[in-house]
Amino acid sequence: MSPEPALHRLSDVPKAELHVHIEGTxxxxxxxxxxxxxxxxxxxxxxxxxxxxxxxxxxxxxxxxYYEGARVxxxxxxxxxxxATYLEKAHSQGVRHAEIFFDPQTHTDxxxxxxxxxxxIQAALLWxxxxxxxxxxxxxxxxxxxxxxxxxxxxKQALPFKEYIAGVGLDSSELGHPPEKFxxxxxxxxxxxxxxxxxxxxxxxxxxxxxALDLLKVSRIDHGVRCIEDPHLVARLAEERIPLTxxxxxxxxxxxxxxxxxxxxxxxxxSGLCVTVNSDDPAYFGGYVSDNLxxxxxxxxxxxxxxxxxxxxxxxASFIEAEEKARLSAHALEYVESxxxxxxxxx
Ligand code: ADE
Ligand code: ZN
Numbered sequence: 531m532s533p534e535p536a537l538h539r540l541s542d543v544p545k546a547e548l549h550v551h552i553e554g555t556x557x558x559x560x561x562x563x564x565x566x567x568x569x570x571x572x573x574x575x576x577x578x579x580x581x582x583x584x585x586x587x588x589x590x591x592x593x594x595x596y597y598e599g600a601r602v603x604x605x606x607x608x609x610x611x612x613x614a615t616y617l618e619k620a621h622s623q624g625v626r627h628a629e630i631f632f633d634p635q636t637h638t639d640x641x642x643x644x645x646x647x648x649x650x651i652q653a654a655l656l657w658x659x660x661x662x663x664x665x666x667x668x669x670x671x672x673x674x675x676x677x678x679x680x681x682x683x684x685x686k687q688a689l690p691f692k693e694y695i696a697g698v699g700l701d702s703s704e705l706g707h708p709p710e711k712f713x714x715x716x717x718x719x720x721x722x723x724x725x726x727x728x729x730x731x732x733x734x735x736x737x738x739x740x741x742a743l744d745l746l747k748v749s750r751i752d753h754g755v756r757c758i759e760d761p762h763l764v765a766r767l768a769e770e771r772i773p774l775t776x777x778x779x780x781x782x783x784x785x786x787x788x789x790x791x792x793x794x795x796x797x798x799x800x801s802g803l804c805v806t807v808n809s810d811d812p813a814y815f816g817g818y819v820s821d822n823l824x825x826x827x828x829x830x831x832x833x834x835x836x837x838x839x840x841x842x843x844x845x846x847a848s849f850i851e852a853e854e855k856a857r858l859s860a861h862a863l864e865y866v867e868s869x870x871x872x873x874x875x876x877x
């Protein structure tokens with residue numbers, strides 16, 4: 531008798547992940563293991579105590595803990611282990627292509643050389659390509675609570691590695707640090723051939739999204755969910771198919787919306803925006819990319835067609851070549867149309 535075909539989760543559909551901070555993938559278990567081998571003392575006594583501390587009331591309260599966790603990372607091996615662990619998990623959830631943020635200033639400000647950070651992460655990307663056939667790109671983020679001069683210095687440090695870094699982004703504390711503060715460094719990055727993206731409209735107002743588009747000339751907006759407050763902006767994002775890399779569980783954990791049922795993702799999707807679903811900082815927010823997809827699927831009653839659309843959007847919004855986009859999109863379509871599929875909620 532032939533065995534029953536294995537059922538697979540709708541949310542594990544082939545997809546790209548376009549918004550994940552590699553430092554935000556450091557699970558407490560690995561944080562403790564690295565702290566132990568590097569003899570770094572943490573403010574917490576146990577993995578359980580760390581998890582209990584992950585109760586955030588806004589973006590800043592999360593960032594304070596996130597920067598604390600990153601202090602254990604000292605050597606190439608640490609950056610490799612963290613990145614390889616994330617890629618293995620992402621692969622198990624159907625991620626075929628990942629565009630990964632890293633925050634060099636979080637480390638160079640602690641006297642960790644730029645090349646230590648870069649080499650450790652890059653080695654893991656090559657490992658994942660060999661082991662899983664996954665493709666990856668790196669996006670170097672500037673910390674917006676620091677100065678433009680610091681960002682310019684970081685850009686200069688990245689130039690020897692330019693061919694391996696697809697783009698630059700902007701992250702960290704949004705309120706009070708509008709995109710206009712970084713016009714010069716983004717112009718210089720573009721002139722060096724980097725693509726640009728920026729976090730905007732996560733906690734910050736819609737005007738920050740307008741600035742990111744018009745002053746920083748970004749190809750995508752990270753989060754962007756507060757665009758829902760400005761109908762002209764929603765119309766522009768739809769008309770120009772400017773992607774939003776939305777992170778639903780993050781938005782709930784950081785109190786951008788009080789519950790997933792209030793999340794505007796479905797409204798934005800239905801308004802014709804190129805919305806994608808991503809994990810942001812999965813070790814801190816309680817889920818990886820498929821977990822995010824599954825959560826919105828349940829809370830917003832998404833159909834198979836909606837989930838497929840989100841997967842296709844992720845390839846459309848990615849920085850991969852057109853031929854590869856078409857190949858991966860066909861895989862997503864085939865997956866959703868396959869007979870042995872169960873809806874996540876039936877699982
Ligand atoms: N850095 C890591 N996660 C972030 C987020 N959600 N917003 C801004 N900066 C971040
Ligand atoms: Zn983010």
